[in-house]
Amino acid sequence: MVTEQITQGAQTSTSQAAQAGQTAQPVGVPFDEPITDWRHRHLLDVDTLSKDEILRILSTASAMAEVLDRSVARTPALRGVTIFNLFYEASTRTRSSFELAGKILGADVINVSGSGSSVEKGESLVETLNTLSAVGADAVVMRHHASGAPWLASRTIGGHVVNAGDGQHAHPTQALLDAYIMLQEFGDISGRKVVIVGDILHSRVARSNLWSLTTLGAEVTLVAPRPLLPSAMVRGALEPEHPLGLPSVRVESDLDEAVVDADVVMGLRIQNERLRGKLLPSSAEYARRYQLTSDRIAKASPEAIVMHPGPMNEGVEIAVDVAHGPQSRIEAQVSAGLAVRMAVLFLLIRGGA
Amino acid sequence: MMNSMDPAAMERAITRIAHEIVERHPDPEPLMLVGMRTRGVPLAERLALRIEGIDGRRIPVGAIDISLYRDDLAQRPHARMQPSRIPEDIDGAVIVLVDDVLFTGRSIRAALDALIHYGRPAVIELGVLIDRGHRELPIRADYIGKNIPTQRGDDVRVSLAETDGEDCVGVYEERMSRGH
Numbered sequence: 001m002v003t004e005q006i007t008q009g010a011q012t013s014t015s016q017a018a019q020a021g022q023t024a025q026p027v028g029v030p031f032d033e034p035i036t037d038w039r040h041r042h043l044l045d046v047d048t049l050s051k052d053e054i055l056r057i058l059s060t061a062s063a064m065a066e067v068l069d070r071s072v073a074r075t076p077a078l079r080g081v082t083i084f085n086l087f088y089e090a091s092t093r094t095r096s097s098f099e100l101a102g103k104i105l106g107a108d109v110i111n112v113s114g115s116g117s118s119v120e121k122g123e124s125l126v127e128t129l130n131t132l133s134a135v136g137a138d139a140v141v142m143r144h145h146a147s148g149a150p151w152l153a154s155r156t157i158g159g160h161v162v163n164a165g166d167g168q169h170a171h172p173t174q175a176l177l178d179a180y181i182m183l184q185e186f187g188d189i190s191g192r193k194v195v196i197v198g199d200i201l202h203s204r205v206a207r208s209n210l211w212s213l214t215t216l217g218a219e220v221t222l223v224a225p226r227p228l229l230p231s232a233m234v235r236g237a238l239e240p241e242h243p244l245g246l247p248s249v250r251v252e253s254d255l256d257e258a259v260v261d262a263d264v265v266m267g268l269r270i271q272n273e274r275l276r277g278k279l280l281p282s283s284a285e286y287a288r289r290y291q292l293t294s295d296r297i298a299k300a301s302p303e304a305i306v307m308h309p310g311p312m313n314e315g316v317e318i319a320v321d322v323a324h325g326p327q328s329r330i331e332a333q334v335s336a337g338l339a340v341r342m343a344v345l346f347l348l349i350r351g352g353a
Numbered sequence: 354m355m356n357s358m359d360p361a362a363m364e365r366a367i368t369r370i371a372h373e374i375v376e377r378h379p380d381p382e383p384l385m386l387v388g389m390r391t392r393g394v395p396l397a398e399r400l401a402l403r404i405e406g407i408d409g410r411r412i413p414v415g416a417i418d419i420s421l422y423r424d425d426l427a428q429r430p431h432a433r434m435q436p437s438r439i440p441e442d443i444d445g446a447v448i449v450l451v452d453d454v455l456f457t458g459r460s461i462r463a464a465l466d467a468l469i470h471y472g473r474p475a476v477i478e479l480g481v482l483i484d485r486g487h488r489e490l491p492i493r494a495d496y497i498g499k500n501i502p503t504q505r506g507d508d509v510r511v512s513l514a515e516t517d518g519e520d521c522v523g524v525y526e527e528r529m530s531r532g533h
Contacts, residue, residue, distance in 0.1 A: 037430045038430070056433070059433075059434075059435075060433075060434050062436055063418060063420075063434040063435055063436040063437070064434075065436075066436045066437050066438065067421070067437075070470045070471050071470065071471055071472055072469075072470040072471075073470075074470070075421040075422060075467075075470070076421070076422060076466070077420070077421035077422070077426060080427070105421070346421070346431075346434070350426050350427075350430070350431050351430055351431070352429070352430025352431075
């Protein structure tokens, strides 16, 4: 009897909090699991993370999202920690959200970009990293045009390395924030149909999402015109026994077919700077067959959501009304990015590894 | 292990604290109970239920996670972080912070820092189920369920029906403790 009352009491106050709209639905694991140390020093890609580890990052991120709602959104968790944002490629979202994530947690964040630094005078990556180590970098958040550069960094410096995008290879925090949005929407994405459309060949976002989404049990379909698919995928690298060991996904070139009953439709940017007319006849031709239009989204599940990592070419890979329509979660992705990056920095630096 | 509180004693202690809170803050003072993760939260919810039984007021209950404010973050790995929720504006409110065990006072210091990032309460008070002594900071509780004298190295664990399946308070002497 007493227990019943207490349980009712607990439910009442939870629903009160939900009504007050203070926090979004918590995402990730139940909280009664035993507390273990975080075993990773670096976040280079999501393929080394277990399902539990991904869920732990996402549940930490959902606690971080609440911090952002406070009237003073600052905490002392990383006080005394110095983080360098080392960006060799242009970025608005990723760079500013890493900077803000570090600052909200109390760290000192210093931005170093390829232009305007000694890199322009010919300093090598290793020299630059050694310099950052020498001035006391506890963590380096790194974006580089060369795939694998963050791995080199992780072997060069003593601090933590976070990959903020390397070449065409990996973009782990983007994949994690995408998973966060999907879990927030559906609770559990196991068995959910996720369709990723666009320039798969050049997309580090697609590559990282492949790992995290399949680890979380989603059914992933990649959609692109053939020239924009990695040749290995076309040649059967997705078969279970293939030596590359890629996760099992479907590959399609007809978007109208692939989108049927999808729960998530994710558009990727057509990267004009990487295509230069070589692989696509024109962006109009691409838009005709692969643009996310309201007609195509109507074929997906009625509760389907539309995502895009940004920046968007509106009118090319996504129609303006879809980008800003009721099913779009593109803006939510940007704010989730901040919470996810706070969670990643906190777990890496304060998690015990 | 010595069991220092049976379920009936725990209920009595919680009911007594509820009466003390009501006496000190009669209607219509803007009260809020804020439980400290993990076991302070169900305790705060029980207190709210008792207060409603006494004078009919429905007191909002919040939860605060102190992971980001601990002073030993750099020394040892942190616990799993859980979302805080503060259900109402705390400017001008009377807040009773609720925790299961008061020991060094360091967690309370962290919770105070976290709370004032939500606004400026009129008063913050502290209610604990167990005060086991050995303070390292100038912090004291306003409402105490039970004082239990302990050795510094002992381990005091509160179990609650909501989180652990039963109500009890175990005191583990140092040599038996798992270094919790």
